[in-house]
Amino acid sequence: MRVKLGIIRCTQTEDFCPGTTDFKMIRTKGGAFEGVDGEIELVGFINCGGCPGKRAVLRARELADRGADTIAFASCIKKGTPIGYPCPFAKRMMDLVREELGDGVRILEYTH
Numbered sequence: 001m002r003v004k005l006g007i008i009r010c011t012q013t014e015d016f017c018p019g020t021t022d023f024k025m026i027r028t029k030g031g032a033f034e035g036v037d038g039e040i041e042l043v044g045f046i047n048c049g050g051c052p053g054k055r056a057v058l059r060a061r062e063l064a065d066r067g068a069d070t071i072a073f074a075s076c077i078k079k080g081t082p083i084g085y086p087c088p089f090a091k092r093m094m095d096l097v098r099e100e101l102g103d104g105v106r107i108l109e110y111t112h
Helices: 020-028 055-065 075-079 090-104
Strands: 003-009 042-045 068-073 107-108
Touching: 003 055, 003 075, 020 042, 042 055, 042 107, 055 068, 055 090, 068 075, 068 090, 075 090, 090 107
Parallel strands: 003 042, 003 068, 068 107
Antiparallel strands: none
C-alpha cells in the first residue's frame, strides 16, 4: 500500500528544526510510519500557520487536494520538540482537521 503523506509542523519550531527526523522516520519507516508496507510519498511539508493553529485546517485541506491520503502532525506539535513547548492548541487543531477532512484522510498525531 502506497501512502501519500502531508506533514504539518509547528511554526514556532521552524528556526530550530529542519524536519530531519521527520524525513528519517519516513525513510526508515520508524515512529508513526512503523508497519507501513509500501512506499511513502511526501506530498508536502508545511507549518500550521501560527497560533492558535486555525490555518492548519486550510493547509490540511490543501495537502489533501494535492493528493495526500494521510496527514501527520509533526512531533513538535504534541511533544514540543525541540523547544520543549507542546502546542496548547494541538487537540483542538487535530479535531478540526479530522472534522474537515472526514474519514477519507488518515490522521497521525506524531511523526517520531
